[in-house]
Amino acid sequence: MKKLDLKVKDYPELAVSWEKTLINKTGTWRTFYPKYFPKTPPCNYYCPANENIQKYIALTLKGALEEAYLTILEKNPFPSITGRVCYHPCETGCNRSNFDESIAIHMIERFLGDYGLNFVEPKRKSEKIDNNKKVAIIGSGPSGLSCAYYLLLNGIKVTILEREEDAGGILFYGIPSYRLPKEILKSEIEKLTKRGAKFIFKKELGKDFSLVDLTKEYDAVFLAIGAQIEQELGIPNEEAKGVLMGLDFLKEVNLKRKIKNFGKNVLVIGGGNTAIDCARVALRKGAKVKIIYRRTKEEMPAVKEEVEEAIKEGVEIIFLTAPVKIIKNKRGEVRGLECVKMKLSGEVDETGRRKPVPIRNSNFIIKGDTIIKAIGERVDLSILPKEIIGKKTIFADEYGKTNMEKVFAGGDCVTGPKTVVEAIAYGRKSAYLILHYLKNYEIPKKESFNLVSYENLNLYYFEKQKRIEENKLPINKRKRNFKEIITAVSDQEIRYEASRCFSCGVCNNCDNCYVFCPDLAILKKNGEYEILYDYCKGCGVCAHECPRNVISMFFEEEK
């Protein structure tokens, strides 16, 4: 616009634009356009139950604790349990771990779980049960309970058959109460009884009833029998007095029974969570404990924190050592274990770890009077019909569909020994397949994940902040008791921890885009942002300045 015919009198007093600035639709200059494109935070992705962790942390920060609690329950009915026992892969995946320390998600989950039990559950209403549809669940471990919860939530009548005299399966009989107090487990199970779940105890599949019986009586059956059989060592003298099965030992202790042939020097064989639990429980029963493991600390499948705690409490771990033979006396009582030294070879086994091989002529004897076998569990296939058995476990798809009409299965009995949270996730998925089967519910769509990586965050907006620490019972107060080791933290600490969350991929209305847009092309409306594409030049400043990678740029041509 030259306007060279203009005279002084034609001009305004100051340099002001001839036209309204709105006339200049700078949106036409754009090559790339920005879009609010929420993404998956790694915590949600790495959680086996795909809990919406970012969301409940944000709600916790706002003080909306009830809403936060109910958010967890959409994917996991028992946050008080998982907050205590889950090995929290969410924290391993947390982007903050690259920055300073990951968010203590399990502590937040536990806090919310306990808050829910105390303040939300008492006022929650139960759903109406439709008596026409009945489902039997075999086994009251984590997957059974989880499946039951989501069925009850949708009005299905549920009967749970349990061979033991208390509900919980591995949660009750396997996990020691210093990790998961019995009263917490009871309160969580009340969520089911309150909703009308019927428990039938001391009924065992294959002994008291058969699968076929149940399919006649019920509209559907969910098999959740877990992996309960301790694997044999396959070495001489396993029958000696004083050789115990890991899970059996834990069960006896949990039932507060006196354990036969339990001595003062205990040798635990294995490197998984069961082995660690057995060792720490044995310690509390007044024994000296040694763990014998054939690889190194690095390869131990047990949760790192648990291993460290065990060592702190006084458990000795003998690495790169494998049992060769149990030594017994004339009376058939265990007196020791002959072992061989191992080394890690270059070869990698099916678990991805280096394979241990024995060192020739390195045999030695470890003295002991009790041996606990904890090298892994397997599924008891002997009580199941052949048609649903796969390789080593029940054969089912990821929603628990088996080859038998009306029969569904989930948890460790399908996957082999895994974790509590994976069993819970399986139970929930199966519940939705059963609902689909019985009531033609839509199966929840497979979630798609668009993960936010650490590199895509704008770290300029974050400051280093220390992660909260757990309050732990001092070592000297753990002797000869099963008191919970980790005690509760305060409301303020939880809020602080929640405030550390990056909120990866999820807008938390920080206003950076709104503030930084050089063309004022972002508006705020009812707490949401709107991009004025007429004026957005596609400069990408909003996407760059978004600390949490919510805004993405796309090629204009592909719009």
Added chain:
Amino acid sequence: MVEIRFHGRGGQGAVIASEILASALFKEGYYCQTFPEFGVERRGAPVQAFLRFDKKPIVIRYKVYHPDHIIILDSVLLNQINVTDGLKPYGTILINTNKEISFYSSFFSNYKVAVCDATQIALKYGLGTKTAPIINTAMLGAFVRIHSFVSLDSVLESIKEYVEVKQEENILACREAYEKVRFES
């Protein structure tokens, strides 16, 4: 035109005293101009304030070099600075002191001396603190009595306008000094 010079210390209220006096004079029909010593002020350091008044408008804008009268708010200053610098002969020196006129008359033979124990009066009425009494309003009472430029009432009225705390006590102090000042007539 009459020119007055105040000698005091930072914090004693010399500047305010000159402003109160200016305001009172103004009420009685004088033109006036008052200003502190130009520069930076510090508590405790010797300070001066100046006052000019006249029946005609005052147009000049420079310092007072030859005052007609001086007012000394702190008698210790007499040992430290030449307070009579530029003072016109037969000018009055009003001193805040507990001593008698005779004590000073030999030093100031060319001038008239007036004395008033304003410190005592200020303490009596609780003005300022025990270690730093504010004696300016008392000194004004004394000044009004020894010169007949302005009435006590106008000064009291101006005190009400300029002094926001302990107004009544300041007025009483001013009145008492008016009564108690001693001077050579």
Added chain:
Amino acid sequence: MKESLIYGKKKVVTGNHAVSYGVLLSKAEVIAAYPITPQTQIVELLSEFCASGLLKAKFIKVESEHSAMAACVGAAATGCRTFTATSAHGLALMHEMLHWAVGGRLPIVLANVNRAMGPGWSVWTDQNDSLSQRDVGFVQFYCESNQEVLDTTIQAFKIAETCLIPVMLVLDAFVLSHTSEPVDIPYQEDVDKFLPPYKPKYFLDVNDPRAFGGLTSPDHYYEIRYKIEEAHRKALKVSEEVDNEFYQIFGRKYGVVESYQCEDAKLILVTSGTITGTARQVIDEERSKGKRVGLLKIRLFRPSPISQIKEILTKAEKVAVIDRNISFGHSGIFCQEIKSILYNEIRRPMVFGFVIGLGGRDVVPDDIREIIDFTYKADYPEEMVYFRGVRL
């Protein structure tokens, strides 16, 4: 402070507070100021007025004078009546923003206490701070008394808003700023009558969004700059009109320049600021001795009252310009101005330039008498500038 003690009273107040009362009466809406040295009691009292609610203005404390003027520019651009005050180095720091105020045609009023520039550090008066800002395009008034300070403050808003040009009023440090004298404080309703609320011609309006102060190409810049020159020419006329209008309501007027005893004067002194007062007395004395001397007080420095100055000075034989400032390597700034105004006149007096009283050195009647005597006796100004009172 009790309202009954303010409006419609004659009060003994300092020059600083005379500005504050002027701003109070002018009902400024935004005051932005840096609150510490070299700030003065001007904004101290204004902040009290704002805190007590007597003045309904937004008081913005900022971290520098540059920001103070920037805040004023922003506020004025929204159509507010805006004020700030500063002094010496504070004004120097504002320099860039002064251009913004002028180019943005924002009617901001700025009170500057004339203080010497450091180092050596000084808190005393001279005019080099404000004269250093001569060419930014602010209107500049130099005041002689506290009454004039108050009255000029009120007039400044009217001139600024009529011509869309910012106005600086200047008062000498200490000699006015800290000197108390009786000042007639007008009634609010009279000021309201004189100075109605500001109705901006241009302002930032979300309903009519426009770019202000944007890139201006060589094809347009010159015309818009010429408009500022037009505004200054208008401001000269408006200043006189406003002064007359002020006189109608308040009974006081100052003129853009004041000629004192100049009618038949052979020698005319040219002064500004407070030296004028002392000079008046000397002129009276000299007149009584029969000397034909007069005095021209420059009140409005920019826009320059060229024809008024010409009319008065061309009748004299000699002119002595007294400058409390210096343009190093040349002469006093008022002297340069006077010379340039007179140069093309066929009948023009000889102009003698005197620099005096830098850094607040007192200017007494003897100084002025000596200047008069010297100029009387001299045949021709052999020096570009004479330095009075410097110990050579």
